[in-house]
């Protein structure tokens with residue numbers, strides 16, 4: 001037996017036609033999106049056995065057998081896991097690389113023990129009188145038992161029944177200890193880690209149960225208790241529900257990150273399947289990386305209280321560091337995702353997701369709301385809070401947009417902010433010795449380029465005016481140039497991702513009450529000044545290579561351009577002196 005790489009197993013599972021494969025063993029009838037049949041495991045005659053292609057799983061409501069396409073082969077035909085994977089791979093035509101005999105996975109006994117425990121806990125939730133408290137609790141949160149049974153929720157009773165049950169199944173204490181299901185007391189005796197708790201099984205990417213999250217059902221502490229890390233479970237490297245959500249994430253091109261197990265449960269029951277949660281800790285960089293492997297865009301849907309906001313921004317920064325697109329959705333005060341979906345259903349949640357904004361924008365909204373921008377020291381403190389998010393942005397375009405936006409919000413110059421974020425632009429080869437690109441032109445929204453594009457979005461008349469005054473090639477910031485060109489040619493739909501993002505942000509921002517005529521005048525003369533600047537640079541570049549006579553006429557030309565620049569833009573003089581104005 002050889003180890004098959006995880007990504008290959010994934011590929012096989014995704015390619016597998018679970019309806020076709022199970023349909024070879026039982027006669028499936030479609031009911032809605034799912035299929036029903038008499039159960040092949042307990043041999044019933046009623047259609048209690050269901051295949052859910054959307055989740056790639058099956059479940060029997062009578063004997064409670066359940067699993068994925070691989071488990072079906074294992075349980076139905078007695079195959080071991082690698083053989084089941086190879087059998088499904090053969091059917092879908094995926095070649096499994098042979099890596100020679102590396103022996104069985106030494107963690108196999110752990111997986112077995114956790115799976116046996118999960119089955120037993122699930123049976124307690126269904127049947128045990130003591131679990132009535134858990135069933136009542138689910139009912140109080142308006143979760144139907146029938147709906148959660150296929151998800152293998154369980155109940156851990158208070159006493160030692162778990163120990164006896166595992167002994168009866170031949171699972172050794174040492175293995176249960178290693179899996180974190182038992183704890184050893186000082187006197188050397190063992191007891192179950194989970195007692196009197198509703199259990200949420202935590203799956204790895206292969207959909208194997210590797211740990212549990214347990215919610216207390218009386219007044220005890222802590223409210224939530226997770227399995228400790230073990231050879232099969234590293235809580236910082238796994239996300240709750242990722243095994244089920246990843247297909248939906250790929251399809252929806254987004255992931256929704258929530259805080260709690262119940263939030264995940266509620267959203268996926270409401271048909272929003274691309275939902276995951278960290279495992280009782282803040283989002284780790286490993287988890288952010290894991291998300292980046294499955295989706296380009298993450299929407300953060302945490303509580304709106306102070307603790308929720310702090311967790312939101314910390315998670316947001318982790319995700320930005322992975323180059324992900326991030327949005328922050330804002331729930332009404334006092335609601336969590338679970339309660340909101342209970343009240344307003346999936347459409348209510350979608351409306352909130354639709355209004356999600358970029359994390360930097362959300363920070364600015366909050367700071368603005370708290371009047372940070374109305375005083376000088378306040379602005380400084382506001383910047384200190386914006387800087388981590390700017391620095392976290394790995395994607396250069398996002399970072400550039402962030403710097404512009406933060407500079408604008410806090411009323412500081414963009415170049416100053418660039419220095420603070422270590423994002424100082426390297427001078428292009430065009431101007432190796434000139435500090436011109438950092439000349440402190442004042443008082444435009446974030447840049448003249450942005451102002452021009454904002455104006456173009458104000459309708460046909462403004463678009464015509466801007467196109468008349470400026471060529472697209474004059475815009476240096478590429479996303480703005482792309483938007484400029486697209487708007488000029490009515491080609492907005494053809495924008496690439498980055499430029500589309502810039503477009504959406506600009507569209508949303510609008511003129512924000514600024515006077516368009518004034519903006520236009522400022523922006524156009526700024527562009528004009530830059531044009532003249534370039535002429536001067538070109539003349540500078542040319543000068544050393546010309547004959548003395550030609551040099552004299554170039555210097556005359558330079559003075560003419562310089563005068564025009566000074567006339568049009570008086571403050572240019574200060575900066576120009578530094579780089580050696582003509583005649584000095």
Ligand SMILES: [Zn+2]
Pocket residue numbers: 039040041042043044049060061062063064065
């Ligand atoms: Zn059955």
